[in-house]
Amino acid sequence: MNMTIKGILAALLLSISLGLSSGVLAQEVAPINVNTADAELLAELPGIGPSRADAIIEERETNGAFESAADLERVNGIGPATVDRMRDQVTFE
Template sequence: MKNTNVFRDFLTRLLFILSLSVVSLPALSATPLDINSATAMEFASVMSGVGMKKAQAIIAYREMNGPFDSLDQLTYVKGIGATLVMRNQALLRVVSPDKPDHSKAEVMQ
């Protein structure tokens, strides 16, 4: 009976830890983050080296200057350098607001 309680307690804790790790690791998402529609929270949770302050700066820059045409334009944001963009390149993408995003449709076919 005691072993059953220990196992149940262990299993409960393990499931809790796994559920937290899934919520806090959106960087493992299959689809890269669109820098023209991402929220500050998404930037901060996906990009390595970007906290809320830099994420909010990206949003502010985008609101003042319009959508990004390339990932390299992120370097125009104060606090975002070329090295930071290169480090996060695989996690990001640019979807032009005037062009539809067909990446999801291609995956579903």
């Protein structure tokens, strides 16, 4: 009897964890347009906090729109590693 309860609990825990993970995997987040997003939205990108978000906005207002992820390196404090982390989460349209 004890083994049966353990088996049922193990199966239940497995089902719950699979259900939770599939919900997370199924959720997709729309890419952020760095040419139109406000500072609050930009700050959600990996490696970008409030001050870098403000710097992105200042850079695009001063020197024009970003055309690619690599263009974000124009912003002081954003290098190739940061760009690589956010590449799939940004758009430039």
